[in-house]
Amino acid sequence: MTIRTQEEIVTRIWALRADRGDIFGFREEVLVEALDLDHARQVIAPRHPSEWTQRVDHETYARDYLRFAIGKILDHRSNSASRSVDKLSELAWLLGRDDIVAAMDHPGYPMYGAPKVKAFADGFAWPFLDDLDGDDRLALARMTEGQQCDPQGCERGCAD
Structure with a gap:
């Protein structure tokens, strides 16, 4: 199965935030886990990069x-x-x-x-x-x- 591009995911996260359609962040949680560290840094600021985990499958x-x-x-x-x-x-x-x-x-x-x-x-x-x-x-x-x-x-x- 093909997943969305990193850029599409970042754009989707910003759109969810702008629309306030995910007030508890459940949808964003799924999306952030699909990002690599470089793209995740565009939407979150992890305290320690070593704490970052990316879901692959x-x-x-x-x-x-x-x-x-x-x-x-x-x-x-x-x-x-x-x-x-x-x-x-x-x-x-x-x-x-x-x-x-x-x-x-x-x-x-x-x-x-x-x-x-x-x-x-x-x-x-x-x-x-x-x-x-x-x-x-x-x-x-x-x-x-x-x-x-x-x-x-x-x-x-x-x-x-």
């Missing part, structure tokens, strides 16, 4: 983060799930998949972002429900459709 990170995001959805972790949606969207952009970013922007944010995370997985043709046991698989499938995780009612926080 963004596809593996995206696959792992997808599993993490699914866990946050199933655990009804609102803030963590929201952060996951932001990071997955930025990973899709970073990997040059504007089509996936658009697909993720399309659905609303019901059930902890489950439809958005499914759009991410589907866009890359990566497993979404495959790694889950029966109960979690059914719960996530329902949440993806905007329904409560349990048809009998949810005690953890799902809302109709």
